[in-house]
Amino acid sequence: MELQKFVADRLRANSELRDDEEPQLIVRRGILQAELAANGQAIEAIRDTTSFVERDIARLEAERDALIASAGNLSRQKGRLSLILSQLDGEVEILGANVQATDVCGIFADAQNALSLQIPPSPTDGPCST
Numbered sequence: 001m002e003l004q005k006f007v008a009d010r011l012r013a014n015s016e017l018r019d020d021e022e023p024q025l026i027v028r029r030g031i032l033q034a035e036l037a038a039n040g041q042a043i044e045a046i047r048d049t050t051s052f053v054e055r056d057i058a059r060l061e062a063e064r065d066a067l068i069a070s071a072g073n074l075s076r077q078k079g080r081l082s083l084i085l086s087q088l089d090g091e092v093e094i095l096g097a098n099v100q101a102t103d104v105c106g107i108f109a110d111a112q113n114a115l116s117l118q119i120p121p122s123p124t125d126g127p128c129s130t
Helices: 001-013 021-115
Strands: none
Touching: 001 021
16 A cells, blocks of 8 residues: 555656656556455455444344333333332222221121110211211
């Protein structure tokens, strides 16, 4: 590459070659063409590998982006489910309190029936009134 730059710069600086430069440049061109031909398959293999790796990278980046989006969706869903769970916990507590109140009312009703007491209804009957 350095030699090619030198030759290009030399040609720009002086459009005419000296008589002793042309044979050297022709030999150098032949050497470079032989090296290029010898390394052509390796260069093509490197290009193919690079292309394959770039396609693989693009595919993996797309998978990563999809997983990131999926993780975000799952995180939002987890938040919603957590909220629903806390609401259900509150409802369970309310139902538990209602069951306890029903049990208490049942105990009073059983005691009233067992004692055969007739308590007249009052205007301020509580939650156990029938």
